[in-house]
Amino acid sequence: TQLLEQSPQFLSIQEGENLTVYCNSSSVFSSLQWYRQEPGEGPVLLVTVVTGGEVKKLKRLTFQFGDARKDSSLHITAAQPGDTGLYLCAASRSNYQLIWGAGTKLIIKP
Amino acid sequence: DVKVTQSSRYLVKRTGEKVFLECVQDMDHENMFWYRQDPGLGLRLIYFSYDVKMKEKGDIPEGYSVSREKKERFSLILESASTNQTSMYLCASSKRTGFYGYTFGSGTRLTVV
16 A cells, blocks of 8 residues: 655744655655645645656745655745645555645644 | 635535535546545545546545536535534546646535534
8 A cells, every 4th residue: 555654743833943844655656746735725736746856946945856756855944824734745646646645734833 | 717616615414414515627627536634534535537427436435426427517425424424525626647736626614413
């Protein structure tokens, strides 16, 4: 069974701090995606990474795909309250489906 | 602004009722999905459809059925609602392959009493 494990499950930090969340698997994936979900809303796609070792930046967010394409990380620099949300990673299960991690719930305190 | 629209944000239904959750997308996407999301359990796939009138069971199809008569509309049906179906229901759509990512609706918070 393909699994995506996300860590930590919960993270609460002060505004201005840096943080990293992880998405790990024993399986190799062709691509991996990160989503952010705000309370009461559906997840929103942030980025797709495809190539092993790939790094993508989205303002203060840096996404990295592991060299072996089994894991990924999301680093946030100088976190802001607007970064609060549930961060989900997802990887291709088939042509149609994604498999999902359980998420990291992030709270940024002002 | 392209989007996925779910018909209701909040629903309260009684045990045993037949419940219809509607989802419409305006992106001409081939694939549509129904998930439920529960604390600690993440997103669990109920059903998906990769074409009109086509449907495939996901990981937790028991107690649910779906209908896709038109490309833009995917309906989830709870045949006889039970309290353990109280959950957040999320509809999503994507292009033929999931590589381009999913677009989600805002969700329907269903409470069965």
